[in-house]
Amino acid sequence: MATLSAxxxxxxxxxxxxxxxxxxxxxKPNFNRFQTSFLGSFPTGILQTxxxxxxxxxxTSSVRRIKCEKNDExxxxxxxxxxxxxSYFDSASGQLEPASGARxxxxxxxxxxxxxxxxxRAARAxxxxxxxxxxxxxxxxxxxxxxxxxxxxxARSSEVSVESSASLEPEVSEDATEDPKESSSEYVVxxxxxxxxxxxxxxxxxxxxxxxxxxxxxVRKPIEEPLSSEELWWNWRKSDKEQWSRWQRRRPDxxxxxxxxxxxxxxxxxxxxxxxxxxxxxxxxxxxxFKEERLKAEQExxxxxxxxxxxSEWVKAWKRDTSREAIQKHYEETVWGGDPVYPTVxxxxxxxxxxxxxxxxxxxxxxxxLDYLKEHGKVISREELEEILAKEKTEExxxxxxxxxxxxxxxxxxxxEEGEDSDLDADADDEEEKITRNWSVLKxxxxxxxxxxxxxxxxxxxxxxxxDDSENLTDFLLDFDEED
Amino acid sequence: xxxSVPLHQPTYSFFSNxxxxxxxxxxxxxxxxxxxxxxxxxxxxxxxxPPFPLFQNPKLEETxxxxxxxxxxxxxxxxxxxxMRAYGVEFKEGPDGFGVFASxxxxxxxxxxxxxxxxxxxMLTIRQKLPWMFFPDIVxxxxxxxxxxxxxxxxxxxxxxxxxxxxxxxxxxxxxxxLYGDFLPNADECTSLLLATEEDLMELQDPNLASTMRExxxxxxxxWEKNWHSGVPLKIKRLAHDPERFIxxxxxxxxxxxxxxxxxxxxxxxxxxxIPYADMLNHSFQPxxxxxxxxxxxxxxxxxxxxQHVRRxxxxxxxxxxxxxxxxxxxxxxxSSPVNPWNVIQFSGDARIHLDSFLSVFNISGLPEEYYHNSxxxxxEESFIDGAVIAAAxxxxxxxxxxxxxxxxxxxxxxxxxxxxxxxxxxxxPTTSKQDQKMLDSMKxxxxxxxxxxxxxxHRKLFxxxxxxxxxxxxxxxxx
Numbered sequence: 001m002a003t004l005s006a007x008x009x010x011x012x013x014x015x016x017x018x019x020x021x022x023x024x025x026x027x028k029p030n031f032n033r034f035q036t037s038f039l040g041s042f043p044t045g046i047l048q049t050x051x052x053x054x055x056x057x058x059x060t061s062s063v064r065r066i067k068c069e070k071n072d073e074x075x076x077x078x079x080x081x082x083x084x085x086x087s088y089f090d091s092a093s094g095q096l097e098p099a100s101g102a103r104x105x106x107x108x109x110x111x112x113x114x115x116x117x118x119x120x121r122a123a124r125a126x127x128x129x130x131x132x133x134x135x136x137x138x139x140x141x142x143x144x145x146x147x148x149x150x151x152x153x154x155a156r157s158s159e160v161s162v163e164s165s166a167s168l169e170p171e172v173s174e175d176a177t178e179d180p181k182e183s184s185s186e187y188v189v190x191x192x193x194x195x196x197x198x199x200x201x202x203x204x205x206x207x208x209x210x211x212x213x214x215x216x217x218x219v220r221k222p223i224e225e226p227l228s229s230e231e232l233w234w235n236w237r238k239s240d241k242e243q244w245s246r247w248q249r250r251r252p253d254x255x256x257x258x259x260x261x262x263x264x265x266x267x268x269x270x271x272x273x274x275x276x277x278x279x280x281x282x283x284x285x286x287x288x289x290f291k292e293e294r295l296k297a298e299q300e301x302x303x304x305x306x307x308x309x310x311x312s313e314w315v316k317a318w319k320r321d322t323s324r325e326a327i328q329k330h331y332e333e334t335v336w337g338g339d340p341v342y343p344t345v346x347x348x349x350x351x352x353x354x355x356x357x358x359x360x361x362x363x364x365x366x367x368x369x370l371d372y373l374k375e376h377g378k379v380i381s382r383e384e385l386e387e388i389l390a391k392e393k394t395e396e397x398x399x400x401x402x403x404x405x406x407x408x409x410x411x412x413x414x415x416x417e418e419g420e421d422s423d424l425d426a427d428a429d430d431e432e433e434k435i436t437r438n439w440s441v442l443k444x445x446x447x448x449x450x451x452x453x454x455x456x457x458x459x460x461x462x463x464x465x466x467x468d469d470s471e472n473l474t475d476f477l478l479d480f481d482e483e484d
Numbered sequence: 485x486x487x488s489v490p491l492h493q494p495t496y497s498f499f500s501n502x503x504x505x506x507x508x509x510x511x512x513x514x515x516x517x518x519x520x521x522x523x524x525x526x527x528x529x530x531x532x533x534p535p536f537p538l539f540q541n542p543k544l545e546e547t548x549x550x551x552x553x554x555x556x557x558x559x560x561x562x563x564x565x566x567x568m569r570a571y572g573v574e575f576k577e578g579p580d581g582f583g584v585f586a587s588x589x590x591x592x593x594x595x596x597x598x599x600x601x602x603x604x605x606x607m608l609t610i611r612q613k614l615p616w617m618f619f620p621d622i623v624x625x626x627x628x629x630x631x632x633x634x635x636x637x638x639x640x641x642x643x644x645x646x647x648x649x650x651x652x653x654x655x656x657x658x659x660x661x662x663l664y665g666d667f668l669p670n671a672d673e674c675t676s677l678l679l680a681t682e683e684d685l686m687e688l689q690d691p692n693l694a695s696t697m698r699e700x701x702x703x704x705x706x707x708w709e710k711n712w713h714s715g716v717p718l719k720i721k722r723l724a725h726d727p728e729r730f731i732x733x734x735x736x737x738x739x740x741x742x743x744x745x746x747x748x749x750x751x752x753x754x755x756x757x758x759i760p761y762a763d764m765l766n767h768s769f770q771p772x773x774x775x776x777x778x779x780x781x782x783x784x785x786x787x788x789x790x791x792q793h794v795r796r797x798x799x800x801x802x803x804x805x806x807x808x809x810x811x812x813x814x815x816x817x818x819x820s821s822p823v824n825p826w827n828v829i830q831f832s833g834d835a836r837i838h839l840d841s842f843l844s845v846f847n848i849s850g851l852p853e854e855y856y857h858n859s860x861x862x863x864x865e866e867s868f869i870d871g872a873v874i875a876a877a878x879x880x881x882x883x884x885x886x887x888x889x890x891x892x893x894x895x896x897x898x899x900x901x902x903x904x905x906x907x908x909x910x911x912x913x914p915t916t917s918k919q920d921q922k923m924l925d926s927m928k929x930x931x932x933x934x935x936x937x938x939x940x941x942x943h944r945k946l947f948x949x950x951x952x953x954x955x956x957x958x959x960x961x962x963x964x
Contacts, residue, residue, distance in 0.1 A: 115781075122601070125564075127561075127564060128557055128564050129557070132557050132561075133556075134556060134558070134666070136662065138657075138662040138663070139654030139655060139659075142654070143665075143668055144666050144670070145666035146667055147555075147556075
């Protein structure tokens with residue numbers, strides 16, 4: 001019953017309790033039945049709604065009000081997305097209706113996609129009724145169908161205007177349209193259907209729902225003889241004239257096409273209409289051989305008559321004698337070459353030649369790689385490497401010194417801390433080694449730098465100590481701003 | 485139920501047969517009702533209900549225009565078939581032409597309400613600038629009408645282009661305008677001054693406007709002569725066999741053109757559009773409706789202003805041109821209005837009145853561009869204040885200097901001077917407004933243009949009159 005009430009609420013969202021009263025009243029006999037049948041399945045929480053519904057029932061059954069009242073007792077609406085039920089009793093039809101699916105009723109306007117409402121309204125707008133007395137002039141007489149309010153015209157056409165104004169104005173409003181069709185008789189004239197003459201009794205029957213044959217007997221044609229197997233569309237026999245699809249034709253292949261063409265012209269004779277595989281293979285072999293033969297003949301001709309004569313078709317500019325002697329004479333007289341295709345001798349290559357790419361110092365022995373690399377500075381000895389590393393290490397230490405601006409500053413408090421710092425010296429050295437490897441760490445942690453820098457400064461140095469300590473004279477430059 | 489009909493009662497006729505179920509709209513004038521009384525009314529089958537209550541009550545809140553009849557049913561039908569729709573309005577015809585009236589009450593809503601929608605296929609549209617694009621594209625590729633359209637000046641000749649297009653549409657089969665053209669005012673009914681004769685232009689009593697109209701007429705006629713000379717192919721020649729037809733088309737194009745910025749496809753363009761049913765809307769300075777272009781399905785929507793309460797039978801109106809004087813309205817559309825809030829009088833001289841006190845006397849509030857009568861402040865004096873008083877507020881020479889108060893004597897002197905000027909202006913006219921009114925009343929079936937011209941000068945004089953009266957009232961109410 002809760003589902004019932006929820007369903008009612010769900011369905012009748014747009015309507016007031018008007019329908020509630022109707023539904024309650026009409027369904028009252030059903031209600032008791034369903035109450036008993038569903039009673040067992042109710043959770044307790046819903047009993048309250050039942051009571052409320054009972055109250056409603058009692059109220060509406062006692063006083064048949066059609067007016068709506070503000071009803072505070074409406075239970076909450078079920079959310080639209082997922083109804084907790086698969087079917088319910090539709091309030092509109094009273095039948096069991098699925099919550100979703102093809103048999104569910106069409107949702108209301110709130111759920112329509114945009115634009116649908118206006119299209120529906122345009123489609124629902126009633127068609128204008130009413131007959132016009134004038135007829136269009138198709139551009140010849142503009143203004144011919146306006147009512148001209150000249151007294152003479154009006155007096156003349158007063159009957160006409162009476163009838164035309166009597167006919168319906170295409171009112172699109174919801175007012176009831178009255179239809180005073182003018183008729184000259186005094187008797188009551190019932191409006192008959194406009195298509196009364198056009199409708200046969202078959203159509204009338206169909207419209208009125210009376211039993212009627214499937215096909216209009218006037219339109220029906222008598223059953224003729226069945227089609228022959230040739231005419232049937234599912235016939236398996238191949239028709240000579242027409243294939244029912246172009247896919248059924250023969251696939252063209254170069255060889256078959258040419259064979260068929262040659263057979264049609266009479267050059268060769270085929271066994272049947274279309275060339276077979278054997279014929280096609282034979283054709284292919286013959287073609288290959290002919291090609292080879294032809295190529296050989298051409299080569300031979302080239303050798304025989306010489307290049308100029310051979311290519312003279314293509315070289316239109318040479319109109320003189322093309323024989324070998326003439327060419328030889330011409331060649332001697334000028335610096336001009338013999339073969340237009342291969343103009344110089346050097347171009348002629350032996351296809352079987354094996355070319356030797358070995359260079360001029362090919363016979364040199366393999367050199368000593370190590371000496372070679374050492375010579376060019378690509379490799380150094382281990383001792384040199386250690387030397388360099390050692391130098392780098394000491395250099396590192398000096399650099400940290402110079403980075404720190406604070407290191408140069410004279411700090412009074414430093415002498416007190418020297419004792420502690422000397423203890424830290426040993427540690428600091430170890431740490432320095434570590435830190436030199438992580439240069440970024442060194443740079444980003446200023447306290448590390450400071451702790452290193454301080455023990456290094458043992459008060460004011462003598463000049464010799466300072467010179468020994470420094471890497472070069474640039475250390476004495478006191479401009480430290482750029483360094484950090 | 486009152487029965488008989490006095491002969492000259494303009495509006496309402498009552499029928500002896502209470503079973504008569506005419507529409508709620510009133511019946512036209514006397515001759516009609518005479519006829520109807522003579523005929524025997526047939527008894528309708530559907531009519532057994534008591535007489536329609538509105539019908540018994542003579543006080544219908546209808547528009548002042550009498551004699552409104554529903555338009556020909558085909559008028560709406562030809563549009564309906566081509567998916568034009570009208571919701572809650574109907575088209576009526578009166579002695580002054582077509583109008584669109586509400587057929588039911590419309591409550592004031594927050595959203596503007598759709599009243600009519602007209603699809604693009606029914607319109608005739610040309611883009612205002614080069615390249616000319618026509619929507620719908622009815623001009624075929626090699627047709628000589630396109631050469632004619634091409635030869636027009638892009639800046640100024642929009643009405644000639646539209647006229648050519650209109651005439652071509654009349655000639656094209658299956659074009660909607662072949663059917664709709666029957667409902668356009670023909671040369672006799674069109675009030676545009678392009679069709680006015682010299683006599684009508686003289687009646688204007690406005691030499692500037694008359695000369696402008698003469699120029700326009702000359703321009704239209706020259707265009708016709710240039711492009712419809714005897715050597716043109718028949719395709720062109722049959723569009724306008726005589727210059728009158730062409731000038732009529734130009735007048736229709738000028739008076740019914742709607743210039744809108746529309747977006748079609750990806751292109752936003754200013755277009756001159758001739759839109760079938762929307763051009764039957766009349767003009768008002770306090771309009772009900774406005775036009776909106778719906779890009780999605782290319783429809784023009786006529787929408788009622790948001791928050792506008794429309795009663796049944798009220799006329800739907802649009803503001804044609806904002807902020808223009810009567811002479812512009814006359815030149816373009818062929819009508820004028822006595823309550824144009826943008827009317828201007830050229831005052832010479834130094835007399836000025838205090839703006840703030842003038843506005844407060846008449847309870848006009850708002851910025852100078854948008855003066856309106858604030859009826860919340862005052863309940864009386866409603867009948868006097870109309871657009872003309874607002875125009876007076878705009879056009880009278882005024883001074884306003886912060887908090888400086890007015891000096892009553894100086895004000896009075898200024899008012900007297902201004903009134904003197906108005907009187908002089910009125911005296912310069914050959915006729916007085918009373919004479920004009922009498923002339924209008926006495927003329928039986930005047931030519932439309934003549935009527936419009938006389939109305940124009942009448943409105944002008946009425947306006948000056950009204951300014952004078954307003955100055956009087958102001959003078960009375962100067963607080964000191």
